[in-house]
Each structure stands twice: as C-alpha cells, then as structure tokens.
Amino acid sequence: MPRFILCAVALQVRADLPSYSDMMDSRPDSRVLPSSRHPTAPAPGTRRGELADSVLEELWFGDEDPERPRYEASRSLAAAVARIEGLRPFPMAAQKLLTLLSDPGYRMSEVRAVMESDPALAARTLNVANSPLFRGLSPCRSIDQAIVRLGARNVRDLAVGIAAMSMFASADAASKRLRDHCVGVAAIARIVADTAMRREASSLFLSGLMHDAGKLLLLQTGEMTYGAEVDDDAAHEETSLIERARLGYDHAVLGAHVMKLWRIPDPTAMLVAWHHQPARALAMGGDTALMVALLRAADHIEHRLALDGDLDAETCRRLGEDAAWTYADLGQGDLRELWPQMKEARREMLAALGG
Numbered sequence: 329m330p331r332f333i334l335c336a337v338a339l340q341v342r343a344d345l346p347s348y349s350d351m352m353d354s355r356p357d358s359r360v361l362p363s364s365r366h367p368t369a370p371a372p373g374t375r376r377g378e379l380a381d382s383v384l385e386e387l388w389f390g391d392e393d394p395e396r397p398r399y400e401a402s403r404s405l406a407a408a409v410a411r412i413e414g415l416r417p418f419p420m421a422a423q424k425l426l427t428l429l430s431d432p433g434y435r436m437s438e439v440r441a442v443m444e445s446d447p448a449l450a451a452r453t454l455n456v457a458n459s460p461l462f463r464g465l466s467p468c469r470s471i472d473q474a475i476v477r478l479g480a481r482n483v484r485d486l487a488v489g490i491a492a493m494s495m496f497a498s499a500d501a502a503s504k505r506l507r508d509h510c511v512g513v514a515a516i517a518r519i520v521a522d523t524a525m526r527r528e529a530s531s532l533f534l535s536g537l538m539h540d541a542g543k544l545l546l547l548q549t550g551e552m553t554y555g556a557e558v559d560d561d562a563a564h565e566e567t568s569l570i571e572r573a574r575l576g577y578d579h580a581v582l583g584a585h586v587m588k589l590w591r592i593p594d595p596t597a598m599l600v601a602w603h604h605q606p607a608r609a610l611a612m613g614g615d616t617a618l619m620v621a622l623l624r625a626a627d628h629i630e631h632r633l634a635l636d637g638d639l640d641a642e643t644c645r646r647l648g649e650d651a652a653w654t655y656a657d658l659g660q661g662d663l664r665e666l667w668p669q670m671k672e673a674r675r676e677m678l679a680a681l682g683g
C-alpha cells in the first residue's frame with residue numbers, strides 16, 4: 329500500500345469510520361448536514377440555524393454514530409462560524425474584487441475603482457505581484473498591468489488572500505508565527521504546483537495562505553492557544569486531533585466553512601478542509617487529491633525551513649519520502665533541486681506579506 333495511504337489512515341481516519349463514498353452514497357442530499365433532526369439543534373429560521381443547515385458534509389469528517397456529526401456540526405461549528413461572522417466580516421474591497429474578477433467579462437475601470445477604495449490592499453497586491461515568485465520580465469506598475477500580465481484569476485486570488493491575512497494582524501507571538509507559516513506555505517505551494525502540476529498554482533497559493541486561517545480564528549476567539557506545535561510538524565498534525573476532541577471540529581474544517589461564508593471560490597475551501605484529512609482527498613482522486621498532497625507537502629517543508637532552512641541528508645530522506653511528496657511523483661532529487669528556490673520564495677514572500 330502506498331505510504332500516503334498508510335499515513336492518511338494512521339493519522340486521520342479511524343478504520344471503523346464509514347468511507348467518504350459510503351457516506352455520499354447513503355444520503356439523499358449528502359452535501360448539507362441537516363441540523364433539524366437533533367432535538368437540541370439550532371432553531372430553524374435563526375441565523376445560527378441557517379449556518380447549521382449550511383454545514384457541508386463534504387468538508388466535514390465522519391463519525392461512527394451517523395447522528396453525532398450532524399449534531400456536533402450544527403451545534404459547535406455553526407456557533408463558531410456565527411461568532412466569527414459577527415467578529416470578522418470579510419473586507420468589502422476583497423468581496424467586490426471576488427465578484428468582479430470571477431466574471432470573465434469584468435471591466436477594468438470597475439476593478440480599478442475597487443482597488444482605489446482600498447489603497448493598502450492595492451499596494452500589497454502590487455508588491456506581491458512584483459515579487460520574483462509572480463513577476464515576469466518587467467515589473468507591474470499598476471493593477472491593470474498586473475491583471476494583464478498575471479491574469480484576472482491570479483490577481484483575484486492574490487488580493488483575496490492578502491485581504492484575509494490582513495484580518496489576522498495581531499501583536500501576539502503565536503499569531504505572528506502562524507501568519508508567517510501561512511505565507512511561507514503559500515510561497516512553497518506555488519513553486520511545488522508549478523513543478524508538479526503546471527497549473528492551479530494560483531489555487532495552491534491562496535490555499536496555502538488560508539490553510540491554517542482556522543487556527544488564527546480560534547486564537548482570536550480565545551478557544552485555543554497554540555504553543556510549540558506551531559513550529560513542530562508532528563505536533564502540528566496532532567493539533568487537529570486535539571481540536572476535534574475539545575471543540576468537535578478542527579481548524580481545517582472551521583477555516584473552510586468560514587471561507588465558504590466569505591464566498592472564496594473553489595477549490596480553496598475543500599483543499600483547506602482536507603489538509604488534515606488526506607484520506608478524503610485520496611478518495612476523491614484527480615486534481616483534488618494531488619492539490620491536497622502538494623499543500624500538505626508544502627506545509628511539512630515550511631516547518632523545516634522555518635527551523636533552520638538547511639536540507640541535510642536526514643531531512644532530505646524524511647521529506648523526500650513524505651507520502652504527500654511522493655504522491656505527486658516527486659523524489660529526493662526534486663526536493664534538492666527545488667530547495668533553494670523554495671527557501672528564497674519563502675523569504676521574499678515573508679518580506680512582502682509577513683509579520
């Protein structure tokens with residue numbers, strides 16, 4: 329059995345759980361978890377009830393009691409999303425850009441007007457568009473140029489990710505380290521996507537930026553504190569299990585639902601939801617499984633780069649044999665070749681977006 333599968337099963341999915349496809353097959357409408365069957369579910373017609381009804385099973389994880397996840401989902405996750413919705417409305421300029429740039433017939437004058445309404449967002453977007461990770465042969469001097477050079481989707485995903493990260497500006501050390509980790513994963517994921525897929529680099533950059541947004545939200549609401557596990561790869565994986573035991577959901581599922589609420593386009597929410605549920609992604613197969621694997625590989629690599637940045641023989645063996653890395657048909661040679669590029673891209677992206 330490929331190591332990716334073994335790791336996924338060992339880390340995330342208990343053997344007694346129904347498979348994702350079993351759950352999909354056994355439910356008449358498997359996309360939405362109905363909250364109204366449980367006696368203490370949020371009342372229908374209330375905002376909390378609406379949110380509970382919108383909890384998506386495809387982003388959730390299973391349980392041996394088929395009623396329990398519905399109850400947990402409607403109770404704990406909807407409550408958290410409702411708190412965050414009240415606490416953190418998504419920036420208006422980013423919302424407008426999402427709508428405008430998702431339409432192939434967008435008008436440049438409208439995009440320009442939105443960017444001018446939020447000069448900080450425009451400046452940061454241009455700054456990143458001009459970083460070596462994105463830039464072509466000559467620099468972009470305006471958002472118009474950036475859209476022409478990078479494409480509307482790249483600029484949309486950049487602006488949305490930058491706007492989302494700006495919501496987590498905070499002086500505390502754990503938040504700062506987590507934000508930097510997300511920025512680093514975004515840069516690494518973009519390089520890995522360029523190598524392994526030659527497309528979807530935009531989606532993986534945005535997913536990297538957002539992948540641990542759920543942790544930043546849990547820090548802000550005071551529901552979790554994070555210590556050494558922010559820097560430790562193995563502890564980072566265990567953290568999602570601790571969150572599930574304590575809260576009934578983990579940061580990945582929470583972040584994905586908040587992204588749905590903010591209308592951040594697919595496949596970001598699904599990649600974020602599944603970055604600690606690789607077995608789900610594997611069951612889906614295709615680009616989704618590959619993108620989740622690449623996101624996980626970037627996550628693991630960033631933890632190493634944040635520690636000292638060197639690729640010694642033992643690190644090369646460990647990361648080169650990482651199930652997420654090998655799933656993308658990459659080996660230790662690819663890791664050695666890409667390491668300086670990933671290290672530099674992470675450093676540059678931290679200079680542009682970190683802190």
Ligand SMILES: [Fe+2]
Nearest residue numbers: 539540580603
């Ligand atoms: Fe995570």
Ligand SMILES: [Fe+2]
Nearest residue numbers: 509539540627
């Ligand atoms: Fe992470």
